[in-house]
Amino acid sequence: MNSGGMNSRIGYIAFNTFREAVRDRVLYNLIAFALLLSGAAILVGEISIDIERLVVVNLGLTAVSLFGVVIAIFIGIGLVSKEIDKRTLYTVLSRPVRRWEFVVGKFFGLTGTLVVNTFLMAIGVFLALLYVAHKFEKMDVWVLVALYFIVLQFLIVCALALFFSSFSTPLMSAVFSFALFVIGSLAEDLRGFARITHGVGGWVATAIAYLVPNFSALNVISQVAHGDPVPGRLILYNTVYALLYSAMAISGAVLIFQRRNLK
Amino acid sequence: MAAIEILDLEKCYLVGFWRKRRKLALRPLRLTIEEGEVFGFLGPNGAGKTTTLKLLMGLVFPTAGSARILGMDMDDPRVKSQIGFLPEQPYFYDHLSARELLNYFGQLSGVPAKGRSARVEQMLARVGLSDSAGMQLRKFSKGMLQRVGLAQAILHDPKLVFLDEPMSGLDPMGRREVRDLIQQLRHEGKTVFFSTHILSDAEALCDRVGIIHQGELRGVGAIAELTSERQGKIEIIFHAQKVPAGLTSLGAEARVSGDMVNAVLPEGQQDAALEVLRRDGLKLISLTPVRSSLEEYYIQKLRPTDVQREVRQEDDRKGVGV
Numbered sequence: 001m002n003s004g005g006m007n008s009r010i011g012y013i014a015f016n017t018f019r020e021a022v023r024d025r026v027l028y029n030l031i032a033f034a035l036l037l038s039g040a041a042i043l044v045g046e047i048s049i050d051i052e053r054l055v056v057v058n059l060g061l062t063a064v065s066l067f068g069v070v071i072a073i074f075i076g077i078g079l080v081s082k083e084i085d086k087r088t089l090y091t092v093l094s095r096p097v098r099r100w101e102f103v104v105g106k107f108f109g110l111t112g113t114l115v116v117n118t119f120l121m122a123i124g125v126f127l128a129l130l131y132v133a134h135k136f137e138k139m140d141v142w143v144l145v146a147l148y149f150i151v152l153q154f155l156i157v158c159a160l161a162l163f164f165s166s167f168s169t170p171l172m173s174a175v176f177s178f179a180l181f182v183i184g185s186l187a188e189d190l191r192g193f194a195r196i197t198h199g200v201g202g203w204v205a206t207a208i209a210y211l212v213p214n215f216s217a218l219n220v221i222s223q224v225a226h227g228d229p230v231p232g233r234l235i236l237y238n239t240v241y242a243l244l245y246s247a248m249a250i251s252g253a254v255l256i257f258q259r260r261n262l263k
Numbered sequence: 264m265a266a267i268e269i270l271d272l273e274k275c276y277l278v279g280f281w282r283k284r285r286k287l288a289l290r291p292l293r294l295t296i297e298e299g300e301v302f303g304f305l306g307p308n309g310a311g312k313t314t315t316l317k318l319l320m321g322l323v324f325p326t327a328g329s330a331r332i333l334g335m336d337m338d339d340p341r342v343k344s345q346i347g348f349l350p351e352q353p354y355f356y357d358h359l360s361a362r363e364l365l366n367y368f369g370q371l372s373g374v375p376a377k378g379r380s381a382r383v384e385q386m387l388a389r390v391g392l393s394d395s396a397g398m399q400l401r402k403f404s405k406g407m408l409q410r411v412g413l414a415q416a417i418l419h420d421p422k423l424v425f426l427d428e429p430m431s432g433l434d435p436m437g438r439r440e441v442r443d444l445i446q447q448l449r450h451e452g453k454t455v456f457f458s459t460h461i462l463s464d465a466e467a468l469c470d471r472v473g474i475i476h477q478g479e480l481r482g483v484g485a486i487a488e489l490t491s492e493r494q495g496k497i498e499i500i501f502h503a504q505k506v507p508a509g510l511t512s513l514g515a516e517a518r519v520s521g522d523m524v525n526a527v528l529p530e531g532q533q534d535a536a537l538e539v540l541r542r543d544g545l546k547l548i549s550l551t552p553v554r555s556s557l558e559e560y561y562i563q564k565l566r567p568t569d570v571q572r573e574v575r576q577e578d579d580r581k582g583v584g585v
Contacts, residue, residue, distance in 0.1 A: 012370040016356070023358040086354050091415060094320045094348035094425075095371045096340055261276075261323040 009097055010105040017109020018116075021075060026113060029067050033121055036063055041128040052132035057143055057225040060125035065150045065221070067121070068114055069181055072154050075113070076161025077173040079106040080253075084262055093262070100254040107162055107250055114154045122147050139227035142220075145235060149218045152242035156213045157181055159249035166256040183208075184215035213245055264334055266423050266454040267296040267319070271328035274314050274478075288314040290479045291328060296456055296471075298422075301449050303465035304458040305561060306475040312458035313351055315475070316427050320348055333422060344373055347416035351427040351458075353408055357401035361392055361411050364400060365418055372419035386414040391440065405432040413444060424448060426457035430464055442468060466490070466557045474564040481564040489560045496553040497533055499526045502546040509539035527553060 021027075037060055044055045080103065083089040092102060122144075129140065160180055164173035183190070187209060194205035218238055220230050271291040278286045289311045296302045304312050317323045319330055319337060330337040333345055355364050365383040374382060387396045390410040395403070400411065409432060416424055429445070430438045445468050448455050459465055465472050466486060473483040499515075503524045506517040510526055513535055517526035528536055530552065540547055 009371055012367060016359075016367055020356060020358050087350060087352075088354060088356055090317075090320070090322060090350040091348065091353065091355065091368065091412075092371065093322060094343065094346070094350075095368065095419075096343040096373060097371050098340065259324070262317070263276075263323065 006098075006101060009101050010108065013092075013097070013102060013105025014108035014112060017079070017106050018112045021110065021113040026071060026075065027117060027120070029071065030117065030120055030124075033063055033067055034124055037124050037128050041131050045132050053129065053227075054225045056128050056132050057125070057146075058221060060121075060128055061143070061146050061150065061221040061225075064118060064121045064125065064147065065153065065219075068118060068150065068154050069157055071117065072110065072114060072157040073161050073174055073177045073181075075110055076158045077165040077170045077177065079110060079162055079165065080257065081165045081170055081173075089262060099258050103162065103166075103254050103257055104250065107158060107246075110158050111155055114158070115151060118147060118151055118154070137227075139224075139229075142224040142227070142230055145230045146220050146224045148235075149220055149238055152238055153215055153218045155242050155246045156184075156215070156249070159246040159253070160213070163249040163253040163256075166253040166260070180212055181215060184213040185219065186216065187212055187214040188216040214241065218242065264298055265295045265331070266298045266300065266333060267294070267456060268331040269294040269315075269319075269328075270330060272315070272318055272325050272330055273327040274318060274323060275326040287478050289318070292475075292480050294473060294480060294483065296454060298454050299449075299452050300470045301445060301455045301468055302457070303469035303472040304456065304475060305460065305462065305465055305472050306458075307460055307565070310475045311478040312475060313427055314478070316348075316350075316425055316456075316458060319425065344419065345422045347419065347421035347424040349409075349412045349416040349424075349426045349429055352405075352432065353412035355400050355408065355411060355415075357399060360397050360399055361387060361403070361414075362396040364411065365414060368415045369418055374419050382418065386418050389417075390414045390444070406434060406437045409433055409437065409441075413441065417448070421453070423454045423456070426455065428459055429457055430459060430461055438464070462557050462561055472557070474561055476565050482560070484560070486557065489557060490554055495530050496527055497530050497536075497550060498553050499528070499536055499540075499550050500524070500548040501526075501540055502548065503543075507539055507543050507545065509543070510536060513539070523548065 037056075040059050041056055044052050080089075083092070089102075093099065125143065125147075126136075126140070129143070130136065157177060161173060161177045164176045168176065190205065190209040190212070194202060194209045197205050217234070220234075223230065269292050271293055272289065273291045274287075274289040276286045276288055278284050292311075292315060304315065306312050314323070318325050319332065321338065321343075332342045335342050356367075359367065362383060365386060366379065369379045369383060384393070384396075387393050390413050392407065392410055392414065395407065400408065403411065409429070413426075413429065416426065426445075429441050433441060442464065445455055445457070449468075457468075469486050471483060471485045472489075474481045501524055502522055503519075504522060505519060506515070506524055506526065510517060510528070513528055513532045515526040515528035515532075515536065517524055526536070533550070537547070537550075
């Protein structure tokens with residue numbers, strides 16, 4: 001028997017994770033999203049004057065982000081712990097699969113699910129936009145950038161959920177992940193606060209401000225809703241930042257999981 | 264070459280709120296299983312059978328010691344492509360069908376894409392699941408899941424198969440089928456290491472057995488030798504309505520069943536017993552020496568010896584529980 005490649009094993013695990021999410025009806029959230037957005041579009045179309053686009057982009061992208069974060073946290077915390085509890089992991093790890101390949105495969109599977117989910121939601125956002133504005137404009141391309149940043153947020157949230165679940169209970173992992181998402185969304189304010197604080201408090205505030213994921217830099221929803229462009233440099237910085245932050249969280253999860261006894 | 268060489272493998276967990284108390288799950292275990300052997304690992308629940316298997320599978324890490332599997336270190340990633348494992352009471356991804364699950368495991372085991380589907384179908388047929396192959400595993404009974412478990416363990420044609428309680432949860436027919444499958448694996452030249460607490464299964468299938476209790480290997484022996492050991496007694500079966508008085512005086516333990524009497528008595532009284540039967544004109548049906556059974560060996564090994572008691576008391580003093 002040939003031993004099979006590392007990349008293909010990660011791919012098989014990722015595909016199985018994606019298939020599990022789809023069959024567990026995770027994508028059913030799209031129905032709620034579609035109802036919310038179409039209702040909002042119809043309502044906005046009737047009552048507002050000239051701010052239809054602003055409202056639809058704001059509401060649509062915020063919903064994409066929140067729906068995705070909830071999925072990322074609630075599936076992310078169970079990615080590995082569920083497999084340990086249900087002992088499905090035993091028959092996987094008794095094969096030529098390394099533990100880090102399993103963790104990375106699960107991560108890719110969930111982020112893949114979220115990318116598909118976001119893609120389908122993005123179609124909804126653009127349809128709602130077309131409904132209220134009757135045409136697409138050049139500035140709508142920045143909505144795509146905002147959606148890309150939202151996907152980068154999901155990468156970090158998934159990685160963090162996976163990291164916390166590698167040593168904590170699912171409930172505590174969910175609490176930690178959600179708390180970090182909220183704090184990270186206020187990261188810019190936290191950094192501002194750190195700058196004006198002195199002494200030990202200043203040091204602590206600076207450490208926390210730079211340690212928590214900077215989700216506020218990844219949130220350009222309000223900016224693109226007003227039709228303002230997103231600088232190319234920010235796209236590059238955010239991409240590198242999100243990839244590095246996720247890689248660090250995944251590495252932490254792998255390091256802990258490598259040593260764990262699967263009792 | 265030895266298929267499995269366990270060299271003083273030991274597992275100790277730290278328990279309690281502060282993780283300060285040590286709990287020995289497996290005392291240093293030294294055991295060798297030869298290639299092509301069917302080895303039964305026997306012991307009551309909680310004896311350390313599953314811990315040993317998990318250590319060999321790399322699911323838990325040893326506190327001390329090591330093991331070699333098929334001539335390679337147990338941590339060597341190449342080992343995993345040559346072994347199959349059925350965990351105790353297996354549970355699989357219930358969103359998949361049996362066919363999808365086996366295909367997935369085939370991919371992870373490196374079964375080449377060409378011929379993988381055929382191999383999956385062959386395994387499904389071998390465990391009698393061809394008709395339910397497309398059904399999601401969430402609808403499977405415990406016995407059906409056990410069959411899927413067996414199929415996934417042998418899917419990639421491993422040289423060595425580890426089965427943890429393969430007969431548990433199966434009805435008599437299912438148990439018979441698993442027995443047949445293990446026999447087939449033996450004929451194919453595979454090495455089978457299986458844990459069980461059902462002695463009749465071990466007696467019927469194994470070349471050798473090891474008895475483990477309270478995390479400690481109490482004895483290892485070949486089934487043929489264990490069950491051929493004479494006990495210094497004979498069993499006589501003859502036609503009679505009641506036990507002859509002459510036989511009772513020879514120290515026989517006898518019971519009447521219909522028109523037959525079954526009597527067990529010391530080997531030295533054989534001639535005297537036959538003389539009683541001849542004198543009373545009773546018809547002899549059989550006379551056989553009484554041999555040890557696996558059950559007797561098992562019970563004997565489960566009783567702690569004085570030395571083991573001392574070791575345990577020493578451990579208790581040090582605060583190491585088992």
